Amino acid sequence: MKFKTFAAFVGPSVFMMLLFIAAPLISVFLQSFQITQPVMQQIEVETCTPGFLTQTCTTELKTVPIIDDVTGKTQTTTEWVGLQSYRNVLQMDKVWEAIGAGSWGDILQIDFWKALRFTLSFTLLTLPLVIGVGLMIALAVNNASKSVRGPVIFVSLLPFIITPVIGSLSIYWLFVGDGILTVMLERWTGQDIAMFAQSWTIELLMYFYRVWHVAPFAFVIFYAGLQTVNMDTLESAIIDGASRFERLRYVIVPHLMPLIIFIALIHLMDCYRVFEEIVGFRSQAHVISLQWLTYDFLVPDDAGNRAVSRASASAMLTMIGIVLLLILPLRRTWRDHKGGAH
Amino acid sequence: MSSKATAQPLSLKIASGAFLAFWCLLAAFPIVWIAIMSFKSPRDAFAASAWDVIVGPATRAAGNGLSVLDIVLGLAFLFFALRWAFSGLPKLVEQYSPPGFIVLGWLVGAAAYALVFLLVFFGVLPLVFGALNSIAGPLGTPVLGLTTEHYVAVWGENQFYRNFLNSMLVTAGVVTISLTVGTLAGYGLARSGSNLAFWLLILALIFRALPHSVLVAGYLPWFINSAEILRPIFGNLSPTLYGQPWAVIAVLVSINQPFTIWMLRSFFQNIPAELDEAARVDGCSHFQAFRRVIMPVMWPGVITTGLFSFLLGYNDFLVTSLLLDAQNQTMVPAIAGYFNRETTTTDQVEAVAAAVSITAPLFLLVMVFQRQIVSGLTAGAVKG
Structure with a gap:
């Protein structure tokens, strides 16, 4: 061409x-290096209240934004502020203070570090779970008789295809307040449980939701991969006396390895931008993620201002994170390409 | 392979079957449960005992109940309606749609079917059943509490249909544009083995990894001030992009582009290159070969990719909630607005009903297109 x-x-x-x-x-x-603010001016305002004999008048200095005569909007200026926004997001002074005082836990009180900690542990903890559960379902479906496979695949696709916000909401509603599952847990343990009052229970539910949501994807791909396992290799493994587990470990898993890497790559990308769970579980007070942090800066506050420069700074930091996460897999692809695998 | 060596012990079979059953329960339970909740009065929906949620005593006490007769006849109607949708409807569509417009025929047929179904199921049947119940004696007394009042409130009073229409507009735009742009690019990438094509694909992979909030942080200031920025070029006609559905469509199409071209490329690689080579020998240009030879055989891949574009547009929360304003909000961000003011339990159940309303089309989608979704998921992985 x-x-x-x-x-x-x-x-x-x-x-x-x-x-x-x-x-x-x-x-x-x-x-991320700029900051846009309304131009303020100080004006003298004289306010008078009626009084006996004479009015009582007071003058005071007020700071108000300048309104543009033509457009009717507030005038804004844009300044270059260097790394100011990054400093606002990272809050390194507080971090050093916490390290100096030896109280490492205090670092996780700062929004950015809290979000980073959650995002990373979310990404890395769900990864093996998704692959493990997906593989187990695929093996079980492969074992099952042909007639049940279709319906099982249909049911399995539901969690995958559901809108993420709605999916997390549907689990939220099962546990919120005296939801039926909370009541069940309370009956088991015999103590009062509030799933959404502390961060670790919310996090557990989020891990559960993500595995529930993504495992079907891994399952479908592994299931397709299982159809192409070389039967001759499998049979020779049996003749060599490999047990069921050894066959899985030494024949099936190596065969599926490219798929495992593919799923891991996609999962890293998708998990790193965890966001909908925060909205669905309404966990902003306890657990936040990096993408949610940027989103929160972008949502207008009560005065209608959006913290665009801080959002940009946190967005840049988020991006650096994803680049670091993906550098290894991408280098591998590059080497494959160089090696003439194409 | 059913040789003796690979035969499984009974315990393994039972364990694997039990695991599968457990997984199916786990996969379906939250979705089925919110569907049940949405039909109950608030007291039943958030009742502590699961049995109360299913049977709904408070709902029944309020006069909204189904008798045994209703349930049996209703289920029978549902069964036949569904069966006809998969047997009678396709024949009817094929018979009446003009040749070449089969897709349009399906759209019209499905819409008409949905309309008639809703009218009969919620309009005619309750009247008939009401009359039957009064003469059926013990079989006609209500046993199962069930009410559609929350759906009426959501779609009627709260005007959820506006959000629905916005969602449909955005999704339809995203699907058509991203398929048009994506098939061209996917074909080009599949047929060119150059280094440039490889780098484009890697670039697309990196773009796919970007969190969407990073991009939205880039759009927002430009979109809000676009009227002033574009004034020198378009004069007074320059639009404010913020709050415009078509601007959101463009954004979603671009965000979706990396994924679309990867998937379509792997489908095009499956179409033998000899096909368009033969067309080229016969004197077609590349575009003619694409239009006359490739397009007729590429539909399975396009439908599958279209499904995933649909999901992206339909499920998106972040982009639509930040770039659209309240007047033309789509469904998913609208439901977030719901639970912000969720103060009474009635509001909560209405939010549940809205959530189920959003899920229902997806459910139908899986039912109709299960095979395409599975093939789409595996296409990228196994061959790419």
Whole structure:
């Protein structure tokens, strides 16, 4: 295919990606060093109240934003502030203070570090669970008779396809207040349980939700992979006296290895941007994630202002994180490409 | 393979079957349970005992109940309606849709079917059953509490249909545009073995990994001030992009583009290159080969990719909640607004009903397109 034809085919897609993905990235990068504020001016205001004989008048200095005459909007200025927004997000002074005082737990009181801790533990803890559960379901379905496979796949797809916010809400409603599952747990343990009053129980539910939501995806892919396992290898393993577990360990898992890596890669990307769980479980007070932090800066506060520069700074930090996470798998792909695997 | 060596001991079979049953229960339970909750009065929906939630004594006491007769006849109606949807409806569609417009015929057919079903199920049947119940004696007394008042409140009073229409607009836009742009790019990438194509795919992979909030932080200031920024170019016609559904469509299409081109590329690689080579030998240009030879055989891949684009547009919360305002909010962010003001238990059950309303179309989607979804999931992994 000539370059010109290739460009004509790929052009629209590349244009959209550049305009709506690459350009915003540059814009975010620049914004994170800027701060946009309304221009304030001090004016003298004289307020008079009626009094006996004469009015009582007081003058005071007030700070108000300047309103543009033409557009009727507040005037704003944009300044370059260097790393100010990053400092506001990272709050390193508090971090050093906490380290100096030897109280490491205090670091996790700061929003950014709290979010980073949760996002990383969420990503890394759910990864083996998703792969393990997905593989178990795939093996079990592969074992089952043909007639039940269709319905099982149908039921399994439901958690995967459901809107993430709704999925987490549906689990939230089972546990909220005196939801039936909370009552069941209380009857078991004999003590009063409030699932949404402390962070670790919320986190447990979030881990559960994510595994519930993603395991079907892993299952479907593993199931497809299991159909292509080489039966001759499996039979020779049996002849060599490999036990059931050894066959799984030395024949099936190595066969599925590329799929495991694929799922791990996708899972790393998707988990790192954990967000909907925070909305669904309404856990902002206890547990937050990096993406939620940026979202929260972008939502207008009571005065209608959006903290765009702080959002940009936290977005840049989030991005650095994903680059670090993905560098290893991407280097591998590059080496494969160099090695002529294509 | 049913040789003696691979035969499994009974204990393993039982364990694997039990695990499977447990998984199915786990997978379906939360969804089924909120569906049950949405039909009960608030006191029953959040009752402590599971049995009360299912039977709904308070709902029944309020005069909303189903008798044994209702349940049996209702289920029978449901069964036949569903069976007809998979046997009679396709024939009817094929018979009456003009040739070449089979997709349009299906859309019209499905919409008409849904409308008639809703009218009969919620309009005609209750009247008929009411008359039957009064003469059926003990079989006609209500045993199961069930009420649709929350759905009426959500769709009627709270005007959820507006959000529904917005959702449909955004999703339809996302699916059509991302498929149009994506098939071209996917075809180009699949047929070009150049280094540039490889780098584009890697770039797309990196773009796919970006958290969406990073991108939205980039759009927001530009979208809010776009009227002023674009004034020198478009004059007074320059729009404010913030709150515009088509701006959100463009954003979602671009966010979805990396995934779309990866998936379509792996589908196109499955179509033998000899096919378009033969067309080229016969004198077609690349575009003609694409239009006349590839397009007729690429539909399975396009439908599958379209399904995943649909899911992205339909399920999105972050982009739509930040870039659309209250007037044209889609369904998923709207439900978040619901539980912010969720003060009474009635509000809570209404939120549950809204959640079930959002899930219902997805449920239908899995039912109709299960095979395509499975093939889509595996296409990227096994061959890519």
